[in-house]
Amino acid sequence: MLKSTRDIDNLLKKHENYRESCLNLIASENYASNKVRSYLSCDFGNRYGCYVTENPQEREYTGNKYIYEFEMATQELVKDIFKAKYADLRPISGHMAGMSVVLALLEPGDLVIEVHLKDWGHGLVGPMCQIRQFNETIDVKYMDFNEDRAVDIEKLKVQVKELKPKLVIMGGSGTIFAEPVKEVRELADEYGFLIAYDASHVTGLIASGVFPNPLNEGAHIMFGSTHKSFPGPQGGFVVSNNEELIFNVGNTISPSLVTSHHLNRLPALATSILEMKKFGNDYGKQIVKNSKALAVSLEKYGFNVLGKNRGFTDTHLLLIDLGDIIDIAPAQYLEKAGILCSDDFSGNSTEVRIGTPEVTRRGMKEKDMETIALFFKRILLDKEPAELVSKDVEQFNRQFLGTEYSF
Known part of the structure; x- marks a missing residue:
């Protein structure tokens, strides 16, 4: 039991000592710099910055004069580093960002194709459908991979032709090669579905310029987290070059999924982006x-x-x-x-x-x-x-x- 701040300090010290003794090869973790970490304790952490997508300058709470300025400036950094016209930083995790995309783009009865957990998918729509309300309204199928853990594009062509999905989600937690987004975009244009890219694991590589940018390759929308290959604070984002899609996602994020979107991560995120721009x-x-x-x-x-x-x-x-x-x-x-x-x-x-x-x-x-x-x-x-x-x-x-x- 924690009876005093000394108990808290001691337990945290044990954790830090333990992690320093371990070799961390967890692909979904990273080490943020002291500069990035320092901003997580800023005053933003106790404030509300709620807004509707249409009017981000019109905040539901007062006292947002400089919070608004900072959030919009950070949005510009995100749009720049991911080469996107529109961004939403309100998801507080990559998973939440993915949920907002799924719920915004699908109508009841629509079918989505994603990567299965067995193929190192992120477990987005499948686990969502463990909840009865989602299971009764969303149909989910899974794309196939070959022996080299690459998307089997020929089987995917057959799938989309037969199943006629509304949404195909590419990317996952075991991405070892770039996916054939360009080829899937050709299928999307022919059969009329949308492509969402789960960039949670490769955001740092995209920002570094060493992994293809899915938006440039044809994805309609991209979502992800900022703490895996990207060495920032924990959090999520959604970016797109389609104003209607990002608007619909934004209206799904707030107020149904997020109201307070943990503003203290934004200065830390901005700093990590500036680091990535330089290094x-x-x-x-x-x-x-x-x-x-x-x-x-x-x-x-x-x-x-x-x-x-x-x-x-x-x-x-x-x-x-x-x-x-x-x-x-x-x-x-x-x-x-x-x-x-x-x-x-x-x-x-x-x-x-x-x-x-x-x-x-x-x-x-x-x-x-x-x-x-x-x-x-x-x-x-x-x-x-x-x-x-x-x-x-x-x-x-x-x-x-x-x-x-x-x-």
Whole structure:
């Protein structure tokens, strides 16, 4: 039980010490700079900035004179870095941003095609339909992937022709290659559906210029989060070049999903965008270099790294299939050795997702990926005791507690 602020301080200190001892390869996490973190405690955190989409300058609460100015200026930064005409920053998470897009663009009875959890989808519409009201109004199907974890475009062509969806959602939490958005846009124009792109995982790579911008490729609307490959505060956004779509999404976001949209994240987000403008291209390139180097090293040691026929990965993450190497939850077992990563979210496969955003941000380069791969070999293939490996992991990780590519 927390009885005083000293208890709070002690528990937070334990957490910080623990995370500094661990090698963080969770693809959906990153390390924000001290400058970005400092703005999360600003006065905006206790204020309301509610507005309707049509008139963002007309706030429901008074006292918004400079909050309005700051929010609109941050919108301009977001529009600039993602090359979009319109933006909405009110979603407080990437998942909330995705929900707002789905609810804004679909009518009762419409069908949506998305990426299934088993293929490292984000679990957006499928889990939404676990709620009866959504299940009775939204029909959801799933696109197929090939053995290299790339969208099977030929099967998708057959799907859209037969099923006639209203919306196709591309992108997910296991994106290792750019999706064929241009080809899907040709199908969209022919069959009359909309394309939404879930950029939550690749926002940092898009902003860095090392991953194709889905809006430029033909997506009608894009949503995502700002804390995965993008090293900002937790939060969400929606961008589009279509005014009607962004208007409808905005009217869905507020007041039905969000009223207070956690304004203190906006100065932190603005700062992280400015960092990305200055350092992002170098950061993005190094992330991909590290991902490829880690994949090559893991494969050398005998691991089944997916996507081999296409060079393993072009993003901030890689996928390995452990097969019968381990018969318990891999991520929990690896955590005992101080290695943090993610199991397959469907719970039905032996795949593990490994991400490089944070270790890159902390200063690791290609040569360090060989060391990381060796840790995986020792714990999973050589079956060394986890407590022995964890000591070496901690000693290695504590060499990289700085923050690069930042102010």
